[in-house]
Amino acid sequence: MNVSPPSPSDVVEVRDLVVRYGAATALDSVSLRVAPGEMVALVGPNGAGKSTLVNTLTGILTPASGSVEVRARIAQVPEGRQMFGDLTVDDNLRLGAWQMSGRGRSRRKQRDTSWVYELLPDLVRVRDRKAGGLSGGQQQMVAVGRALMSRPEVLVIDELSLGLAPLIVADLAEHLTELNREQGTAVVLIEQNARLALDLCSRAYVLEAGRIAAEGDSANLAASPDIARAYLGEAQGLPGPPDAQDDPGPDDTGPHDRATADPAPTPGTAKTARGNQGTTVQSARAAAQEAT
Amino acid sequence: MSDFLVYLMTGLGTGCGIALVGSGLVLIHRVTRVVNFAQGTFAVVGALTAISLLDAGLPHGLAELLGVAVAAVVGLLFGMVAIGRRGTSPQAALMVTLGLGILAYAVEVMLWGDQGRSSEGLSGAVTVFGARIQTHYLLIIGVTAAVFAAMAVLFGRTYAGKALSACSSNPYAARVVGISVTRMGLIAFAIGGALGGLAGVLLAPMNSMAFDSDVALIINGFAAAVVGSMHHIGRTLAGALFLGVAEAMVAGYGSATYQTVVALGLVLALMIGQAARTHSVVAEAG
Numbered sequence: 001m002n003v004s005p006p007s008p009s010d011v012v013e014v015r016d017l018v019v020r021y022g023a024a025t026a027l028d029s030v031s032l033r034v035a036p037g038e039m040v041a042l043v044g045p046n047g048a049g050k051s052t053l054v055n056t057l058t059g060i061l062t063p064a065s066g067s068v069e070v071r072a073r074i075a076q077v078p079e080g081r082q083m084f085g086d087l088t089v090d091d092n093l094r095l096g097a098w099q100m101s102g103r104g105r106s107r108r109k110q111r112d113t114s115w116v117y118e119l120l121p122d123l124v125r126v127r128d129r130k131a132g133g134l135s136g137g138q139q140q141m142v143a144v145g146r147a148l149m150s151r152p153e154v155l156v157i158d159e160l161s162l163g164l165a166p167l168i169v170a171d172l173a174e175h176l177t178e179l180n181r182e183q184g185t186a187v188v189l190i191e192q193n194a195r196l197a198l199d200l201c202s203r204a205y206v207l208e209a210g211r212i213a214a215e216g217d218s219a220n221l222a223a224s225p226d227i228a229r230a231y232l233g234e235a236q237g238l239p240g241p242p243d244a245q246d247d248p249g250p251d252d253t254g255p256h257d258r259a260t261a262d263p264a265p266t267p268g269t270a271k272t273a274r275g276n277q278g279t280t281v282q283s284a285r286a287a288a289q290e291a292t
Numbered sequence: 293m294s295d296f297l298v299y300l301m302t303g304l305g306t307g308c309g310i311a312l313v314g315s316g317l318v319l320i321h322r323v324t325r326v327v328n329f330a331q332g333t334f335a336v337v338g339a340l341t342a343i344s345l346l347d348a349g350l351p352h353g354l355a356e357l358l359g360v361a362v363a364a365v366v367g368l369l370f371g372m373v374a375i376g377r378r379g380t381s382p383q384a385a386l387m388v389t390l391g392l393g394i395l396a397y398a399v400e401v402m403l404w405g406d407q408g409r410s411s412e413g414l415s416g417a418v419t420v421f422g423a424r425i426q427t428h429y430l431l432i433i434g435v436t437a438a439v440f441a442a443m444a445v446l447f448g449r450t451y452a453g454k455a456l457s458a459c460s461s462n463p464y465a466a467r468v469v470g471i472s473v474t475r476m477g478l479i480a481f482a483i484g485g486a487l488g489g490l491a492g493v494l495l496a497p498m499n500s501m502a503f504d505s506d507v508a509l510i511i512n513g514f515a516a517a518v519v520g521s522m523h524h525i526g527r528t529l530a531g532a533l534f535l536g537v538a539e540a541m542v543a544g545y546g547s548a549t550y551q552t553v554v555a556l557g558l559v560l561a562l563m564i565g566q567a568a569r570t571h572s573v574v575a576e577a578g
Contacts, residue, residue, distance in 0.1 A: 099470035
């Protein structure tokens with residue numbers, strides 16, 4: 001399904017990545033690529049290995065085998081926002097520039113947060129408040145802003161929508177699109193909410209039980225009946241097809257199944273996929289328009 | 293009145309020493325979540341090193357400074373053993389610091405013997421409202437005030453101080469933004485060592501220092517740190533001053549035998565009070 005080959009200009013290139021926690025294999029032969037300025041989605045149910053992949057990309061975890069090449073500055077918005085709760089919003093943002101290595105005036109400029117407030121103006125009025133006391137949406141904005149402070153060329157966002165109201169998610173999605181369009185920042189969006197991810201990103205990977213089960217253009221993946229049934233909630237409330245019930249599960253998905261948009265939908269998958277919750281950018285925007 | 297003033301100033305001086313030990317405990321706990329039971333050892337090492345250097349002919353000031361520097365290095369070494377290995381839990385590190393403190397006894401006895409030693413402090417005295425106050429107590433109070441002001445600036449104003457706080461606030465997020473939590477922990481242990489060493493060199497003229505003097509220091513320092521909930525430097529200072537003054541009053545108007553009992557009683561009462569408060573919050577939530 002329209003799988004473009006790796007290119008030397010890719011900002012991220014992962015080949016045959018294997019990550020283990022003790023005896024358990026969290027990622028098994030995962031390969032993916034991100035081109036400069038591209039928005040790529042990584043979708044999959046709970047426990048598929050999405051966060052493990054993020055932590056490996058940003059160097060927090062070490063692979064057992066395979067290669068991870070990150071050829072640009074990368075920053076992460078971790079799952080669950082992960083605020084420095086005792087510190088103010090402004091301090092949280094400034095610490096995002098910790099790895100920048102300037103001196104004197106250049107260092108002051110690197111730690112200058114004013115451009116982040118221009119991009120995320122909702123944070124201006126809470127800049128001196130402790131981050132631990134903010135709402136979930138505000139904290140997610142702080143997490144995005146903190147990651148932006150390192151001036152990344154690749155922004156990896158782990159669960160943008162987790163625990164947030166649709167209107168807030170729509171607002172954040174708008175900011176991300178703007179950032180991608182105006183500053184050319186590549187975005188890797190890791191989401192359980194597949195509809196949101198496929199709406200926002202041009203290309204997507206489907207991760208199941210530590211393996212890439214499908215990849216391709218978001219539009220094509222969204223059009224695939226299996227993806228739609230497993231992740232986009234189109235079978236909501238309906239029992240899965242008989243062949244799906246008999247499917248041996250994602251562990252048996254061989255490498256030849258990649259790029260076929262055929263992610264062996266297990267009975268539990270449709271229940272865990274957050275796409276079923278109907279949290280979509282469009283519906284939220286429509287709701288926002290109605291409200292005004 | 294003059295007796296009261298003497299006891300008060302003596303208590304404040306002792307309280308400042310306790311505050312330096314307690315603030316080292318709090319600083320290390322803030323950054324690493326480890327309760328460092330070897331904090332008293334840093335004071336002993338700092339004091340005995342300074343006394344040895346004074347005996348060797350080094351001038352006052354330089355000897356004390358080197359004593360503090362050696363204590364900082366010992367703090368760093370203890371930190372490397374306690375938290376240097378990635379993935380060591382704070383509970384395991386606590387036990388390591390306890391073990392290191394006991395190991396330090398053997399080294400200290402080998403180097404300095406088992407007899408208490410003392411140094412000459414700042415000589416002279418001033419008379420305030422008829423009470424004769426030793427100048428050394430004023431020195432301790434002045435140095436402690438400067439150190440606490442510097443710590444307030446470090447944590448409240450500086451970028452490095454914010455990064456140290458970030459490690460305690462959310463170690464995972466600190467790693468995400470590229471802060472080395474282990475390196476920050478080692479810096480905290482080194483500063484903690486320096487604070488302990490400073491307490492030692494300042495208290496050495498008032499109390500003789502031996503290898504086992506760390507017990508009284510850690511009991512008092514821990515009591516002050518508990519007042520500060522192992523997190524707040526300012527409240528730790530207040531707790532330490534209260535302890536120092538209370539002990540001086542007990543010793544002055546009663547008997548010095550009960551000094552430590554006062555410290556232990558206060559810790560016990562605070563811990564029971566805090567546990568009761570936590571329990572009632574949990575009960576309300578339930």
